[in-house]
Amino acid sequence: MKNLNIKWIYLFILSIIWGSSFILIKKSLLGLSAFQLGALRTIITGIILLAFGYSKLKSVPKSKWKWLMISGFLGSFFPAFFFAIAETEIDSAVASILNSLVPLNTIIMGFAIFKITSTKRQVLGVIIGFIGTAILILKGSELNPNQNYLYAGFVIASTIMYAANVNIIKRYLQDVKPLAIAAGNYVFIIIPALIVLMFTDFFTSERLDHPDLPMAMVYVTILSVFGTALAKVVFNKLVQISTPVFASSVTYVMPMIALIWGVLDGESFSYIQGLAALLILMGVYLSHRRKT
Template identity: 40%
Template sequence: MSNSLETNEKDQLKSWLLLIFLAVIWGLSFILVKKIVHTFIAVELGAGRIFIAGIALAPWAIKNIKKLDSKKIPTLIVSGLTGYLIPAFIFGIVGSKLNSSLAGTLNATTPLFVLVIGGLFFHKRITKSQVFGLLIAFTGSLLLILSGGTHSLDFNNPYALLVIVATIMYGLNANIVGVSLSGIKPIVISSFSLIFVGTISFFILLFSTDFFHKILLEENRTLLIYFLLLGVINSGIAAVVYNYVLQISSPVFASSVTYLIPIVATIAGLFDGETIVIWHYLGMGIILLGIYLLNKK
């Protein structure tokens, strides 16, 4: 009994540390995207990072190819499409169409869709703690986002609907990995999913864009480095870590990383000369309380 309790506590601590790690690398990825988006169109941005992530994880896919259950291939493809490729395209498209407050608020609906989809289609039990945690964390996230420079939430923007589509995709993928693929190692899930969608991305880039020409131009060498960081770390390594957190905690807890991303953005703003006020601290505290309740057994 004590060993089981000790293991559970270790998993909780590990989950929190990895969730913070994901929030940091995903939160800082917006800086890289801003530097790339002026030269590369949305399709190139979305497909490019997924293609690079697929290449980065290919060695693990090759290593484990004989262990792969062929019956799981369709599920892995769906995971790749809903967890990586389609959202990558969507966020590439809406990147310059939505203000940061609206995008951040809509992105924070991801845990809600994880909870609803899990309850409706994956027989997951929805607890009062999860519902309260979602409401509290979302309130904190909203407070933190609206304490920034832009206070406008223009929900009439048609691109807002696309972000909702992306968060629904994330909600579906989190349950697929946490439930349907729970018996497969995270590195295997990530590598095969990203190889499948990375192959699709390669053909999209090759036949419908100038990506490979532009990325090899001497004046774009710095942008190539940014793409490598986005692909290898923010899409590849992060996918493995996220899938691991999904398996040792819960889909709802893992998806709550979307609440931590505004905290990272706020702290990063300090180094860019921005000021943190009392509302920022209050929002951060409320978010952490909400995530704690989400993970409460």
């Protein structure tokens, strides 16, 4: 019963944090390019996690390090750039909605590759949630006909990588401390991120004199501290105390938070999207309600 309550608390916290991440990405892009944002997000997060979690790395078995590397690139490095690139063309709320494909990919990949079984109720819940997501996407495309939805491919690619990552954590890193997983991920990806940043124009006088750069740095720092560093640790713990499907279902609740931020920032929203959000919540409940 204790774990049952705690995992819902973790899910709620992550929904707020990650649901707010999309608007932070949007605001950061006002003063940064997509590659600069992805690199800075990775570097700042890496510094924080390694500062607090370096001592935990000594407890990681040698056999786990290859999985930490794969987890780092799939769960953190590439998505940090892909979401930034996507939001140069599509709304932050739309990106969050597309991110709801993660649970569906988690079930498919967990069964096909990692041999992790899912119950019929989990599958039904994911399908219902996916229908709600599809309604949100279709309605969003009607409200925003001028957006380039080809860039949605970057989000979809990220959802596949997230699905692989959550299954890797559950299958191969179950006995590794959550902070050690997060810090270990960034051991491998912080240097590549620094290299990417060096090949952008971030250090030029033109970029450093950009009027929106100071606030962009504030937004990317908040995004790194809360939306990445803290959220990674909480998410890794959630995967370990629940199931891959339950942990990935945070992406079903996130769009509602992102939509609220989007509306406050002037993005379009309709009552049909609100009904679709309720359908998503129903899917989350069904996929995780225990048998009586």
